Amino acid sequence: MNFYPEFEVVRSDSRCIRCRVCERQCANEVHWYDADGKVMLSDESKCVNCQRCVTLCPTRALKIVKSDCRLRENANYSDQTIKEIYRQAETGGVLLSSMGNPNPLPVYWDRILINASQVTNPPIDPLREPMETRVSLGKKPDHITRNPDGSIDTKLPPQLTLSMPVMFSAMSYGSISYNAHASLARAASALGIYYNTGEGGLHEDFYQYGKNTIVQVASGRFGVHKDYLEAGAAIEIKMGQGAKPGIGGHLPGTKAVGDVSKTRMIPEGSDAISPAPHHDIYSIEDLRQLVYSLKEATEYRLPVIVKVAAVHNIAAIASGIARSGADIIAIDGFRGGTGAAPTRIRDNVGIPIELALAAVDKRLRDEGIRNNVSIICGGSVRSAADVVKAIALGADACYIATAACLAMGCHLCRSCHTGKCNWGIATQRPDLVKRLNPDIGSQRLINLMDAWRHEIKELMGGMGINSIEALRGNRLMLRGVGLTEKELQILGISHAGE
Amino acid sequence: MIPLEGQVRIPSGCAVSAMISRDGRRMNGERIIESMVPMHDRSNGLGGGFAAYGIYPEYRDFYALHIFFSSRSAQSACMTLLKEYFEIVQDEHIKVRKMPQITDEPIIRRVFVSPMQSVLRHLQIDEKELVVRVVNRINAQSDGSYVFSCGKNMGAFKAVGFPEDVGRYYRLEEYDAYCWTAHGRYPTNTPGWWGGAHPFCMLDYSIVHNGEISSYDANRRFIEMYGYKCTLQTDTEVITYIADYLLRRQGLTLDEMAAVIAAPFWSTIEGKSGADREKYTYLRTVFPSLLVTGPFSIILGFDGGLMALNDRLKLRSMVVGEQDDMVYIASEEAAIRVMAPEIKNIWSPAGGEPVIVRVKEGAF
Amino acid sequence: MKRYIIIGNGVAAAGCIEGIRSVDAEGSITVISAENHPVYCRPLISYYLEQKTDLKRMQYRADSFYADHHVNLVCGRSAAEIRAEEKEIVLDNGDSFSYDALCCCTGSSPFVPPMTGLDTVENKFSFMTIDDTLALEQVITPDSRVLIIGAGLIGLKCAEGLHGRVKSITVCDLAPRVLSSILDDKCAAMMQKHLEANGISFLLGTSAKEFSGNHAVMQNGAEVDFDVLVLAVGVRANTALVKNAGGAGGRGIAVSDACETSLPDIYAAGDCTEYHDISSDTVKVMALMPNAYMQGHTAGVNMAGGSAVFDNAIPMNSIGFFGLHCHTAGSQPEGCEMYEEADEQHIKRLFIKDDRLTGFMLIGQMHRTGIYTALIRSQTPLSSVDFARLKIEPQLAAMGRAYRDKVLKGAV
């Protein structure tokens, strides 16, 4: 069935200089030059609204607008819903989507407000006073022990030390490009934070950034070998992902080319299918065995992170993980991104990270085991304010991926699964990969993190807090607006005005 | 209805003052009361109090519980509870001087107790832990009984009122102590509840504090994992518990405790050498949630000494004076000048640097 | 302190001055200039007629050039004799100058073949110097009919310069085509067609046999009436000074790659010399402005004790008429192959021999032709580049990765 295109290319002929940049830059082949008529023409049915042409058009002659040719209005059956039905009726297939859940579900970050000092205690000016954002992730000992001479035995379980409480979340080499990985690795290294390999192994060129790398072990075990495990600063066991809890991953064979297949240790062109569960983990005891296997393999030098999707009984799951020997729990909320996920899963499974985080932090404190693990919060952390709210709710640090992709140029067109990312991020096509110059990509990531760090400091200073640890779990610094009693109770915060 | 301490978090400004004899000489409460007079404006009449060390030498082996009761029935219920765990050695009124400035008095009792060995054996805990648990239980029940002092050979005296009035009300000139601390309160919202006045005590630790800590909920939620219950929602309370946790339960020294709650900046730690750097790194890494931020000056009294500490940015005033065996500490120099008019050696300690004063071994 | 003398004040002389000064800031430099003008480049005179430039802008260097380079400029004099043994020169007025190093930049003079009745023509001009040009300009009127003898570079540029300022222009040449020294028949035909389209008339394969007043009779019998006659048959190198002093040479003064003549401490540069054309491996007079400068500069450096060679000379010409440009370079040796592209407006002819590009003729398509020129000069084996692409379009892309990296990633 033919639809009127979702987007329209609006080209101002009076501004167009026929430089043909749009044509050259569109991997979807929307634009073309008609030499006879000396005009640029477009095939809008191919447009995904990635804004590449709009961004590069030197005379701002282009804009992409949402088509107003809609089906008859229906509050129940939206245009989108109807078209999805048509598409499925045509293909018999599962719908695929990319990036995070775009639906208008509650974003609790936006319903939480941050405190500031007035009169009774002073706000602190981060430009004048030291303001610390460094955090250590890992298990903290319950009791100090002393050496025979009375000094403290300063040996600690392995820790990850971050200059600021933000890290780049897992995105595999394969789902994103070599240059995207290079950008992340270089930025993490320059910033003193960490990036995460995702389930695609670690390209040999990036072993040099190992000190700032978290290597992931997921259900497909792609790219996992001894050197890989030892290359990073921490190992993450991926049990689930916020965008697609309960299912595995699927890298199409078209992306498993060249170095991608080599790094994953799979034949070139073969689909890389990660199973839904780890087939050696059917229970919490099994997880404990994998945690300790990995620790044994790396001589207990590296902290082990267990990453789970935020699902209904996340607090209990986290409690189990905290007792499994894991050093860090990463919780990924339902708005987290993905390179490809079945639409129905992405849009309907999992719970918001804010509630999951609050519930987990509370449960671990109630059980007196909060010190056993650090908590990383991920799944749509969009700004420094979100970071501050997450830390105040109880997170030790945040994972960001969508925001990192945006910094590298992503325009959230949500077409990663097509492999034709015009921004050189979610693609393996060499001509497209080239569009992301890691010099620029890494610098933009560094800029973003610098900006966030400044903002975090400003917000902390306003609260009269001069070190991030005094913010962690400091829920008194938060107030809810427009939330129900139940929501407030789960978040563990008061309503504004209270 | 305006909520009480414990029902809502109440920030407050304050005045603090302390004097201690390193020789262990015992002094009556006259001078410490006088020291609060020039700092009258730092209080607003909604709370004042004192802690005194070495005042019950004849009962030094027993825990001196100072308790407010709202009624006879509360008193009787509480005593029944106490008797389950303790031998009651002495149960008496704390003598007061009736005065118009101090009103709405509760029943104020002093009870010397000794833990029952059978109970300790049964619960497999030491006697300090038993005292802590029982006191916490009484205070958490909030049914009209409130234990506001429970150490040995020391005691806190507090009430709603200006501190100099509170001191005279409790007839502190009749007590002799080698160490006195005092507190005047400026709460921003409270009808004034006697239990909410300072010092706040746990065993022999007493805290007087001036400030409003911004890390409060981070500190509270951490410390509550270890059996403490911050019922009053005051800074002083949580700092007292932190002190108890770090000093008694983790066995840290006073210096180490200072390095946790007013931790040196990472940049400072990195500038230190070898063992020191490792120690400070370790303490910050292990106890991040016990870092106290925001303005504070606190005086922690304990059996045999005291420690004064400012927040690491020194956002609150605190001065120290020294003369012969005496050390004086106060929010304002004027207070020290009242206690020791001829004093020469007065300084302002740097933020985060603890001033620790100990009485000569065996002198108390 | 060394004494340098330069005979002549053209572009070669300017190159020589700059060459000397790049090595020796101290030595005295004397320049003997027959013309009363500061250095200018002779090809500009047609642009002057065309009013694309003026006397001021025609100056090759700034007003302060001689002062800046501490040059003693002797104007309006020519050298009469070089006394190589004594290392001195004598001027036409008898003055003499001693030198430690001498450079002869005497250029060339118009060559006028014997033609009957030429003395009866009142308005006849050469077209070599500013003075020629100013004199010519004096006599032309919008009604003038101009006859130009010679359809070479000079004659045709003169025609272009006069175009629009006179009534008619006829150009004749003994050769059967225009620009016969640089173009082959096909290319010449295209240029001729373009010139004709712009109103220039040609009488080719014939020349004036005799004149009587303003009437010329051609060898083929044709008759032409004219008001102004321009003689642009050709030029001859001014070799006499050096040859008289015992220097070797044929049509030009023989010089080495270092621009030395056969006489000690005497150098020569510019249109007066003959030298090695690497594209044809022959020695010839190549009266070209770029080469003149480079020779002068080379001579100057060597005179001052430096070390320089100009060892990649080739003939080359950039010339255009009425918007149609033509680039030629190198030569078409015996047995060369030719690559050709041609349409109505363009011709591209590349000449290839022994795996080398030896020359080209390009009309109407000038874009980046220097890349071809460089290929000839560097004698790059074509098997080492992607000539299949290169012949279609001059581009560094076809020159190989190493060359590109060298040129684009570092300073050259």
Next chain:
Amino acid sequence: MKRIYVREEWCLGCHLCEYNCAFANSGMTDMVKALRGKTIYPRIQVETDENGVTYAVSCRHCKDPVCVKSCIAGAISQKDGVIEINHDKCVGCLTCVLVCPYGAVVEDGSGVAQKCELCMKNACGAPACVKGCPNGAIVYEERGERE
């Protein structure tokens, strides 16, 4: 001296540099007005090699510039390493085009020669190709001189 260098590994072949160059040297303040409906004559050229690799070529500002030596009008000069054309003196003979080994001197559409002058003479102030390159494929930096 600072020169323009290309980092061809990042060149996208978008040709924006050519348009930015043409605009910067148009003397106009609006790109549409400057370039719409016109053939552009940029001073920088994007090339594509046999593997599809693209890169932009502009004047190298050589140490031994043959264009300067070849100009019949004395219109090309080198000052502080920067080679520039005095357009007032240029008569459009295009000898410089004939001799530049990099094809970096080009005709400007009106018959005279032009070449990259590092945007030192236009309102841009810094090379427009560098500023406008979306991927950092053209840089303006110091890389030392030829020996």
